[in-house]
Amino acid sequence: MRYLTLLLALGMMGCTEFFIQEIADAEVPFIPQLAVFTLLQPQDSLIVVDVRLTAPAVGSPPPDRSGRDLVSGAQVTISDSLQTFPLTLSTDPLRAGYVISNDIVRLRAGGRYTVSVTYEDLTARGTVTIPPEHGVGEGLEIATTEEGQNGFAEHRAWVSLLNPSGEEDYYLLLHDRRSYRSDGTLGRPERSLVDWLHGRTVTGPRLHFLPLTLAGRSQHLLRICRTTAATVSYLSSRDMARANTGNPFAEPTQVSSNVEGGLGLVGCAQCRLVYVKP
Amino acid sequence: MRYLLLLFLLPSMLLSQRTLSGTVTEAGSGEPLMGVNVYVPATGTGVQTNAYGFYSLPLADTTVPVIYSYLGYASDTVRQGRGSVVDVALRPSQSVLTTVEVRVGSRVRGTEVSQLSLQTVNELPVLFGEKDIMKGLQLLPGVSNPREGFGGLYVRGGSPDQNLILLDGAPVYNAYHLFGFLSVFNADALQRVTLYKGNFPARYGGRTAAVVDVRMKEGNRSERHGSGGIGLLTSRLTLEGPLGKGKRASFLVSGRRTYADLLLGLVTPKGEKRTLHFYDGSFKLNYALPRGDRFYLSGYTGRDAFGSAYTRPGGTERDGFDWGNRTLTARYNRVVGERAFLNITALYTKFDFTVTNEQIVRDTLYGLEYFSGIQDAGITLDLDLYLGAGHTLRFGAVAVRHDFTLAALSRRELGADESVATQRVRAPEYALYAEDEWQLSDRVEINYGLRLSLFAPVSGPIYAGVGPRLSFRYRYSPALHLTLGYARTTQYLHLLSNSGPGLPTSLWVPASNRMPPQRGQQWSAGTIYQRPASPWTFAAGLYYRRMRDLLGYRNGATFLLLDVFDQPERSGRTDLIDNVTTGSGRAYGSEWSGNYQSDRLRLNLAYTLAWVSHRLAGVNAEKYFAANQDRRHDFTLSGSWQWRPDLLLTAAWSYGSGVPTTVPNSIYSAPVLPGFTNTRIDLDHHTERNGYRIPAVHRLDLALQWKRHPRWGEAYWELGCYNAYARANPFFVETRYRQDRRRVLTKTALFPLIPSVAYNFSF
Structure with missing residues (x-):
């Protein structure tokens, strides 16, 4: 009855379509750009670069320019101060993108790498310097807890680091989980991003990551990584953009980018690897 | 040096001249009248009453007639004889033609100051029929509203936080109910509303854009009266009258409450409980001491609550916003001799808000509570010296202690102890001012002054500000007046908010190393054309503002606490200061207005052509870009027509070109x-x-008032129609996916044609 009352009231005052209307002649300027993403890790065996094309935010983009599909036919290279290496397109559904083995590039601490992408008349490039190995994971402490009731237990790992004085320390915590198959062998690793931190003097003597859940019958590898300001900025702004979507009271969010001529992130992570058990 | 000299000469001046002084009040209610022209035709000199109705005028011959005149009131001519103190009571006029005399000796205030007619406010057709002074101010040139239906004020390109809103001298930090749709001021309890657009005199300070000085009525000293109304959203009641015998004291109490809860209940699903209400109340007591001294005590309290509670299998959840203001003002007036007026004010004001989120799942409480606010306690001292005809010197000192509660978080999880993290900052602010208002001749009048301010947080850097003010008026002819103005202002408080509607969750924070005080300068010029005995008045003005150390938002900034709720675990790591950036701004434009008033017809027209741009570090390649307030054209046409003695028709049409958005x-x-x-x-x-x-907004509002005369007093029914032709004015725009997966830009409108009915009464 109350809904009927409301609908009648709305109907009398116009109709429900009154409140949200399409702006028919909206002209939002659009310039196509390349969106490039990679996270270079010396500890990984493969370098993967994801390349997409932006699509207009308003209107119907051409089918090949939806903004969602991996761009094929792009020229992607990674270069250091001495050499340039071309990347090739991989169709592995889990690691789709332009790839090259790290055995060829040999990413190293302190190395400065530029990822360049050319597609049609568009170019984009991003540069990153991989942090030094020294001090990564300094003062690492990992505590595991078990919580639960009624026979159900949840294991969690709490990771913290020493926080060096200064303002320019950035960290990632990644979690590689491999489930045991029924035959006792390990399945493919599933990597997730647990947390990121900007270590500053004001945040205290230790930095605490968010806890992560350790599922049973799995192998857990933690990657405690030092990263760049651009990486943390990208991740923070991206999360904020997602939280603010559809919220008229929030400030429109610009996702951070360090890619010249395009969008995205050319980031890196210098990691210390630690296995943990529930 | 000049002031020192005047101080030395003052005693001899006081002794050497005879003085006529007194108070001008409204006959019947005894309310003091500010700005009454006290004019001596024989000498061509005059003076205006101050905010408490006081005047002082040196006269060589105290037997000459003196005219007391005020717009909307019947003039009075007094031959006072030998007496030196003359109190006058003016009666409200039924005919505007009596204002002819007013204009003979009146002093035009210029385009910088607007005194809002509360009668106009009561006649305006507004949303849900709720009378609101802020909606009245939005009809003035140079003033626009942030979004349709909202009561916030953009004055000459300034943001709402750059406006100093005073209630009986106490700042009101959040002047809105219902997320901004309605102001906290109950028009029935108000005596006067004055808007200073940028070039405010030296006695005002602390903000860079504008001052809205709201004064409550003092309470009828002769008879008990009441007024009120019953509307769709709220009901209100105001009572006033004398206290005790001898008419030395009077009181006023006023209250208002909404019943929006009932409407909300219609659309609330079962298992949910929603809260949406506000109330406000105010009071004023005044007492006339022997020897003409006066003591006033006034206060305001108001609160909004908005929340919801859900009950589901396995648990409950409760969310809520809760915010409110309190003010208290104690004021003492003393007439020193016959030519000095002393005013001492002690004030207290507080604004705070609380956001709550609680979930109880399987007897375990997960809670998050966030509260913040600002509290001021201070004292001001004002001394007006009436040195001669049309020459008034004002001195003053202000000391205010600001206490900021920047952010506090209370979390209760899994039965663990409650943890509270509170950050409090104390910051005293001091100011001294001197202001000289001088009618140099019958053509030239000048008001110049200086305000020195100091902001001294207990921890952090100390800031100082020097604020020269100048206002110059020239009467070219009896009909044509020219004005020039300059003001430099400093604002030590910042409001951290999103750029959309000003939510009550916005934080007031003190200036600091990373957020230095905002500073502004404004130049203005204006002209007023008003022929004696003509019902027409025209005004035009130009202004140019520069703003420095303006606060802006970094890309991706967010201050909305809902975002904290989305990721409560991150809230402790959020440094709000990281969200802001600073820069500069400029605003310029022209304002045009025309007014027509006859016995039955009143028309007001206002047009503003304006540009507002900001330049912020890290935003838009640090180039100037159109600010949120950049509304190029703003046009309003409002009027009322007394169709029959008991029927009044009012209408208002407004047009605003689209404001920029991202x-x-x-x-x-x-x-x-x-x-x-x-x-x-x-x-x-x-x-x-x-x-x-976003697309332009325009709408037509209509109202019909039907007056009745019951035995116990007066009453009128009001039928209103907001947005009469149902224009879908955008509240915001966003992208959405249609059913065919095409992404489109949409506008969301809040208010279709909304009829209203209200019953108002007075006795």
Whole structure:
């Protein structure tokens, strides 16, 4: 009855379509750009670069320019101060993108790498310097807890680091989980991003990551990584953009980018690897 | 040096001249009248009453007639004989033609100051029929509203936080109910509303854009009266009258409450409980001491509550916003001799808000509570010296202690102890001012002054400000007046808010190293054309403002606490200061207005052509870009027609060109973890901030007032129609997907044609 009352009231005052209307002649300027993403890790065996094309935010983009599909036919290279290496397109559904083995590039601490992408008349490039190995994971402490009731237990790992004085320390915590198959062998690793931190003097003597859940019958590898300001900025702004979507009271969010001529992130992570058990 | 000299000469001046002084009040109610022209035709000199109705005028011959005149009141001519103190009571006029005399000796205040007619406010057709002074101010040239239906004020390109809103001298930090749709001021309890647009005199300070000085009625000293109304959203009641015998004291109490809860209940599903209400109340007591001294005590309290509670199998959840203001003002007036007026004010004001989120799942409480606010306690001293005809010197000192509660978080999880993290900052602010208002001749009048201020937080840097003010008026002819003005202002408080509607969750914070005080300068010129005995008045003005150390928002900034709720675990790591950036701004434009008033017809027309741009570090390549307030054209036409003695028709049509906003230009797909998983999310890319203008807004509001005369007093029914031709004015724009997966830009409108009915009464 109350809904009927409301609908009648709305109907009398116009109709429900009154409140949200399409702006028919909206002209939002659009310039196509390349969106490039990679996270270079010396500890990984493969370098993967994801390349997409932006699509207009308003209107119907051409089918090949939806903004969602991996761009094929792009020229992607990674270069250091001495050499340039071309990347090739991989169709592995889990690691789709332009790839090259790290055995060829040999990413190293302190190395400065530029990822360049050319597609049609568009170019984009991003540069990153991989942090030094020294001090990564300094003062690492990992505590595991078990919580639960009624026979159900949840294991969690709490990771913290020493926080060096200064303002320019950035960290990632990644979690590689491999489930045991029924035959006792390990399945493919599933990597997730647990947390990121900007270590500053004001945040205290230790930095605490968010806890992560350790599922049973799995192998857990933690990657405690030092990263760049651009990486943390990208991740923070991206999360904020997602939280603010559809919220008229929030400030429109610009996702951070360090890619010249395009969008995205050319980031890196210098990691210390630690296995943990529930 | 000049002031020192005047102080030395003052005693001899006081002794050497005879003086006529007194108070001008409204006959019947005894309310003091500010700005009454006290004019001596024989000498061509005159003076205006101050905020308490006091005047002082040196006269060589105290037997000559003196005219007391005020717009809307019947003039009075007094031959006072030998007496030196003359109190006058003016009666409200039924005919505007009696204002002819007023204009003979009146002093035009210029285009910088507007005194809002409360009668006009009561006649305006407004949303839900709720009378609101802020909606009345929005009809003035140079003033616009942030969004349709909202009561916030953009004055000459300034943001709402750059306006100093005073209630009986106490700042009101959040002057709105219902998220901004209605102001906290109950028009029935108000005596006067004055808006200073930028070039405010030296006695005002602390903000860079404008001053809205709201004064409550003092309470009828002769008879008990009441007024009130019953509307769709609220009901209100105001009572006033004398206290005790001898008419030395009077009181006023006023209250208002909404019943929006009932409307909300219609659309609330079972298992949910929603709260949406506000109340406010105010009071004023005044007492006339022997020897003409006066003591006033006034206060305000108001609160909004908005929340919901859900009951589901296994648990409950409760969310809520709760915010409110309190003010208390104690004031003592003393007439020193016959030519000095001393005013001492002690004030207290507090604004705070609380946001609550609680979940109880299987007897375990997960709670988050966030509260913040600002509290001021201070004292001001004002001394007006009436040196001669049309020559008034004002001195003053202000000391205010600000206490900021910047952010406090209370979390209760899994039965653990409650943890509270509170950050409090104390920051005293001091100011001294001197102001000289001088009618140099019958053509030239000048008001110049200086305000020195000091902001001294207990921890952090100390800031000082020097604020010269100048206002110059020249009467070219009896009909044509020219004005010039300059003001430099400093604002030590910042409001951290989103750029959309000013939510009550916005934080007031003190100036600091990373957020230095805002400073502003304004130049203005204006002209007023008003022929004696003509019902027409025209005004035009130009202004140019510069703003320095303006606060802006970094790309991606957010202050909305809902975002904290989305990720409560991150809230402790958020440094709000990281969200802001600073820069500069400029605003310029022209304002035009025309008024017509006859016995039965009143018309007001206002047009503003304006440009407002900001330049912020890290935003739009640090180039000037159109600010949120950049509304190019703002036009309003309002009027009322006394169709019959008991029927009044009112209408208001307004047009505002589109304001800039930020919309995404492109969309792209991004991996959740670059280079490893193929789980993806869609991201929007905004090429520039405020790169798109939302469509223009315009609407027509109508109202019909039907007056009745019951035995116990007067009453009128009001039938209103907001947005009479149902224009879908955009409240905001966003992108959405249609059913065919085409992404489109949409506008969301809040108010279709909304009829209203209200019953108002007075006795």
